[in-house]
Amino acid sequence: MLGWIAFSSLAGTILLALGGLASQAPPGDLSQIFVDGEISRIVRHTVLQAGLSTLISISLAIPFARALARRQKFWGRALLIRLSSISLIIPTMVAVFGIAAVFGHNGGVNQALNALGFERIFSIYGLKGILIAHVFFNLPLATRVFLSVIESLPGETWRLARQLGLGPVSIFRYIEWPLLRSVIPNIAGLVFMLCFTSFAIVLALGGGPKWSTLEVAIYQAMRFDFDLNRGVELAFIQIGICLLLVVLFSSTRKGFSFQATQNRSELRPDTNHSIARIVDILIITLLGAYIVSPLLAVFLKAMNPALLQIIVRADFIQATLSSLIISLSAAILALSLSLPIAFLYTDLQRKGAARKSMLLDIGSALILVVPPLSLGMGLFLLLRSMAGLSQLGLYLVILINAMLAVPFVLRILQPAIYASSQQVDRLSASLGIRGWDRFKLAYWPNIRKPVGFALALAATLSMGDMGVIALFGTQDLSTLPLLIYRLFGAYRMEEAAVVAMLLCLLCFALFWFIEHLIGDEKSSDAQS
Amino acid sequence: MLKAEIKIRYDTLKIDCSFSVPAGTGAALMGSSGSGKSSILSVVSGFYQAHHSEIYFQGQRLDALEPAERPLTILFQDHNLFSHLNVWKNIAIGLSPNLKLSAKQHRLVEESLDWVGLSGMQGRKPGTLSGGQQQRVALARCLARDKPLLLLDEPFAGLDEKRQQEMRDLINRLMQEKNLTLLLATHQAEDARQLCDQVIEVEASI
Numbered sequence: 001m002l003g004w005i006a007f008s009s010l011a012g013t014i015l016l017a018l019g020g021l022a023s024q025a026p027p028g029d030l031s032q033i034f035v036d037g038e039i040s041r042i043v044r045h046t047v048l049q050a051g052l053s054t055l056i057s058i059s060l061a062i063p064f065a066r067a068l069a070r071r072q073k074f075w076g077r078a079l080l081i082r083l084s085s086i087s088l089i090i091p092t093m094v095a096v097f098g099i100a101a102v103f104g105h106n107g108g109v110n111q112a113l114n115a116l117g118f119e120r121i122f123s124i125y126g127l128k129g130i131l132i133a134h135v136f137f138n139l140p141l142a143t144r145v146f147l148s149v150i151e152s153l154p155g156e157t158w159r160l161a162r163q164l165g166l167g168p169v170s171i172f173r174y175i176e177w178p179l180l181r182s183v184i185p186n187i188a189g190l191v192f193m194l195c196f197t198s199f200a201i202v203l204a205l206g207g208g209p210k211w212s213t214l215e216v217a218i219y220q221a222m223r224f225d226f227d228l229n230r231g232v233e234l235a236f237i238q239i240g241i242c243l244l245l246v247v248l249f250s251s252t253r254k255g256f257s258f259q260a261t262q263n264r265s266e267l268r269p270d271t272n273h274s275i276a277r278i279v280d281i282l283i284i285t286l287l288g289a290y291i292v293s294p295l296l297a298v299f300l301k302a303m304n305p306a307l308l309q310i311i312v313r314a315d316f317i318q319a320t321l322s323s324l325i326i327s328l329s330a331a332i333l334a335l336s337l338s339l340p341i342a343f344l345y346t347d348l349q350r351k352g353a354a355r356k357s358m359l360l361d362i363g364s365a366l367i368l369v370v371p372p373l374s375l376g377m378g379l380f381l382l383l384r385s386m387a388g389l390s391q392l393g394l395y396l397v398i399l400i401n402a403m404l405a406v407p408f409v410l411r412i413l414q415p416a417i418y419a420s421s422q423q424v425d426r427l428s429a430s431l432g433i434r435g436w437d438r439f440k441l442a443y444w445p446n447i448r449k450p451v452g453f454a455l456a457l458a459a460t461l462s463m464g465d466m467g468v469i470a471l472f473g474t475q476d477l478s479t480l481p482l483l484i485y486r487l488f489g490a491y492r493m494e495e496a497a498v499v500a501m502l503l504c505l506l507c508f509a510l511f512w513f514i515e516h517l518i519g520d521e522k523s524s525d526a527q528s
Numbered sequence: 529m530l531k532a533e534i535k536i537r538y539d540t541l542k543i544d545c546s547f548s549v550p551a552g553t554g555a556a557l558m559g560s561s562g563s564g565k566s567s568i569l570s571v572v573s574g575f576y577q578a579h580h581s582e583i584y585f586q587g588q589r590l591d592a593l594e595p596a597e598r599p600l601t602i603l604f605q606d607h608n609l610f611s612h613l614n615v616w617k618n619i620a621i622g623l624s625p626n627l628k629l630s631a632k633q634h635r636l637v638e639e640s641l642d643w644v645g646l647s648g649m650q651g652r653k654p655g656t657l658s659g660g661q662q663q664r665v666a667l668a669r670c671l672a673r674d675k676p677l678l679l680l681d682e683p684f685a686g687l688d689e690k691r692q693q694e695m696r697d698l699i700n701r702l703m704q705e706k707n708l709t710l711l712l713a714t715h716q717a718e719d720a721r722q723l724c725d726q727v728i729e730v731e732a733s734i
Contacts, residue, residue: 423607426575431673432596433625441621445612 003344006337010406011363013399014370017378018239024232024381039237046213049127050195053134054188057142060135062180064287065146066172067280070271074281080288081147083295084140089457090295091464091507092137092200093484097500098294099133100124100205100488101301108293125207133201138191140291145187149179162269168276171269189249197242197371200466204485214238218373219470228381235374242369295504302501306494315483316499320506323463323479326398327510331459333402335451338409345410346418350425364407372467376400380472393472400468405458412457416450417443445521452519456511463507480506530677530709534571535580536564543567547728551586551676554703554710556720559730565713568730569681572711573602585677585709600677601670605685608666609654615641615665616650622669640668644698660691667698671706678703680712684719696722 068077103109104124113122124132153175161171199215206212212220214234221231270276310316341360348357370378376396383392424442428434433442466481473482480503487496529551536543543564549555557565570576572583574595583590590598601622609618619640623633641647644664654662663683670678680699684692700723703710712723720727 424610426604427607427610429575429595430573430602431622431625432594433621434596437626441613441625441627442610445610 002340003347006340007344007360007363010337010341010403011366013379013403014366014375016382017370017375020378020380020382021232021235021374024228025236039234042212042214042217043237043241045211046196049130049134049211049213050192050198052127053131053138053195054192056131057135057138057191058184058188060139060287061142061146063283064139064143065150066176067283068143068147069150070268070276071280071284072271074284076288077284080284080291081144083291084144084147087137087140087144087291089460089464089507089511090137091466091481091500091503093204093466093481093488094298094464094500094504095136095294096133096201096204097484097488097496098296098298099129099136101297101493101497102293103129103132108297123207125205127211129205129207130198130202130211133205134195134198136291136294138194139287142187142191145183146180149183150176153179158268166269168270168273186249189245193242193245193249193368196245197238199373199470200481200485203470204488214241215371215373215467218377222377222471231377232381235377238374239370242371246365246369298497298500298504301493301497304494304497307498310495310498311502315478319478319480319483319499320502322394322477323481323503323506326394326401326465326469326479327459327463329398330401330405330462331455331514333398334405334409334458334462335455337402338406338413338454339451341406342410342413342417345414346421349418350421364410367403367407372400372404373471375403376468376471390474390476393474393477397465397468397472397477398462401462401465402458404465405461408461409454409458412450412454413447416447420446448521449519452515452517455518456514459514460507460511463510464503529584529586530572530711531582531584532568532572533580533582534568534578536567536571537579538567541567543730545728545730549709549711549726551709552703552707553726554712554724555726555728556724557711557713557728557730558715558717558720560715563730565715565730566681569602569679569711569713573600573679574598598677599675600679601673601675602679602681603663603666603670603683605682609662611654613653614650615646615652615654615657618654618665619669619672622673636672640672643671644668659686660688660694663687663695664698667695667702671702674706676707676709678708678710680710680714682713682715684714684716692718699723 068074068081071077101107103122107124110122122128157175161175166174196213197215198213199219202211202213202216203219206216209217209220214237218231218234218238221227221234345357345360348360379396379399380392383396420443423446424438428438428442464481465479466485469477469479469482470485473479478486480499484496484499484503487493487499530549531546532548533546534543541564545568547555557568559565567576567578571578571581572590574590574593581591585599588599595602610621613621616637617627619637620627620629620633623629623636629637637650638647641650644667646661646664646668649657649661649665654665657665666683678699684695687695696719699710702708703723710723712719714720
């Protein structure tokens, strides 16, 4: 019952947002969209940009994952893998700042190029910057998936490969590639989708309208051109294309897990090859530096005199408070929506109600189809007759961030709840433990860890959000990512560095605190 | 008297059976694995909705009741205990689903622990006990719950010969002290010989 309520409020909000968009749609004009030269240019450029980002991320991730699988004892390997797992929660604006610091005008890369005698300065703005930033986020994501796929191979496979004397090339061709090929369509689809709907990176590094995505164009239409009709047109195009992509990719969906598996790669026969060793170490060092250096740069640049001034400045304090309020409220809302849905889903699955659980799948996919800015604009159009932007902004930012976090939270909770239900449902039913008692006594001790992790993830994702807040931010409503964007745009790099570092630290602290507060077992259970 | 008439149609499984067990006696459901012994127990205990079933115990029709409302306790092959709760809580939760116990119920938990020979173990988690001890904790809960009908679904399967005999002895004592009616699914003739007065052969027709 609770599950259906949560599910319908989620699906209902999305449908309301679509209704809000439709109510604004200029009649008859929608057919014009397809012949609109500018829109088709945006779509073409976005497809090219997302395609390149995906291609580069995937083709670098394969050798990277392979090198990490072969070099079990490489120094810093654990740190790299850990960083790869959390790449999703690094706030976009922190990464953007870090990337600009490394690859930008005065960054390390350009200084090195200069020292080598190259005249032309490498510019971060434009397609190059977008690609560097997209690869920065998606290379670790893809690497993590590929690595876990390779490490899921049983030890027997490696023993057999050793017995048959397979070399590095044969191992890749006959053992690793067939496995990777089965997950590549799925992960490539995800990366493409993320880059296609990318907002903050394109806004900050795009360097003008040439490489703007639909999300950025919607933002421009709403915030700068005040052209709502145009915004609605763009939103519908965006939703249409996302729907197409989701349908396209879900047909190839196979499902992969982020779970670390027990590691048996030390049996691999190709680790002692001397050329392979040099190549692996080169790959890990280069790509590792690529992932680590922007974060390192943020911390190094933040060590400047502005540090002490900023932490007492009113705009910083206000942004920090808003960020905390938004992230905690959104996380709690996301969890309150996801928990009942996860229980409902488990119930339907166990009863074998395939059609109903498919309905839930489609409902969750809806969130992916309606990207944040379109969602925000739809809800705003619907509600604007009742209240102004300044009153609605905060609530809409919380609501949309919560909805964006729901798929992640569900993905973490769902398997945990399903697994505990198999363990405790029959026994609970036979002892008459139901409702709140069943949740508290039978489920909670088993799921508190994943719940803590999910809540921490939702809070950190919302804390780093630089999508919805850009649409609704005002003088009075600003968050830390928005503050970084404003400072970055005004070329106040020293201050931007300080805020970026503090946001980064705040995210890690928040994640750690929530995960342990919820996830750690109290010692009171030891004795009755 | 336990009287049952059950029809099961599930994929390739097809069972038609009817049997009765006089109160205070034991009956063994015997047959190869996959023959549907567990399915019959699931229907009697209320976990599985059969195509058709009429189950009576002491004249009371059970079919519409929830598993916890039926006058029975069932012991499965595994997952009889909550792995995150200690021994004491695992028994107490059988008396009160929210773990709030009266003084009398407190004594009952102590007594049943003592009865299965596990007093002093109340603070331990199931993971730190052997398989035989875990099943004894579950049996202690059966005793504390004091329901007149006991269903056992291959409860000795993971135990060695010595522990199996210990369990059979405990159940025998329990049956006599409480005048229990027993329905047991097993594929071991020894269980049936020691605990049961009749054997019901289960053979699924395909």
